[in-house]
Amino acid sequence: MRILIYKRTHRGDPDARGIFGINDCMGSVRDFQYDAVIGVGGVGRQPKACGIAGKINWIGIGPRKIWTAQRHRLLVIFRHFRFYDTSGPQLRVIAPELAARVYGGNVRILLDSLSPTQRVEAERIVSLARLSPHSPGRLSLRPGTGKVCSEKCGSPNQPAAEPPYNWRDCGASKAAVVPLKHPVSLSNKASDAIPQQILDCAG
Secondary structure (H helix, E strand, O other): OOEEEEEEOOOOOOOOOOOEOOOOOOHHHHHOOOOEEEEEEOOOHHHHHHOOEOEEEEEEEEEEEEEEOOOOEEEEEEEEEEEOHHHOOEHHHHOHHHHHHHHOOOOOEEOOOOOHHHHHHHHHHHHOOOOOOOOOOOOOOOOOOOOOOOOOOOOOOOOOOOOOOOOOOOOOOOOOEEEOOOOOOOOOOHHHOOOHHHHHHHO
16 A cells, blocks of 8 residues: 655645645646555644644545646545544654655655564554545535645634535536546546446536
8 A cells, every 4th residue: 555644734635635736736746656644634733833743634535536627726535534634643642754854854655665663553544444434525616726835824813624515415516527538546437436426416
């Protein structure tokens, strides 16, 4: 299993809807080949103000990559998505070797360079989301916002992310959503690439 681990400076992408890239955070990194993602808070001033410093913020397993013509960007949803936001466990407590690697140098992302111990710790973290439901997000995105990584929190008192939406709560504005030519999935079945509910929302 290839696990993408990246350090976050702020909240808002993904939010509780489980759409990675909703504010275009991490750019082309989202298109890397991986089976799971672990988002952890950094330890600088901004993540401390956001309440995410040093914590596991979210876990996604089984990415589905979707190109949205409306926003001209790649979005990623997950077969299993666990959203901790500011309430996640401290990385140093449950994965000390991995935390030392993430916080011990100028590291923003990790993918293939984990030691055996760090890999075991990362897989243990991923296992926390194995029973979690799929990303509850909807892809009926509001057009014309022009926001790029803009939902950064300004203080630790910022309200929590909005609650999950139902897949079929598509609203009046519907994004043009098409699957990538080679979507990344833990399944080899092409029909598993995009949940039917999302295709319904795009129709």
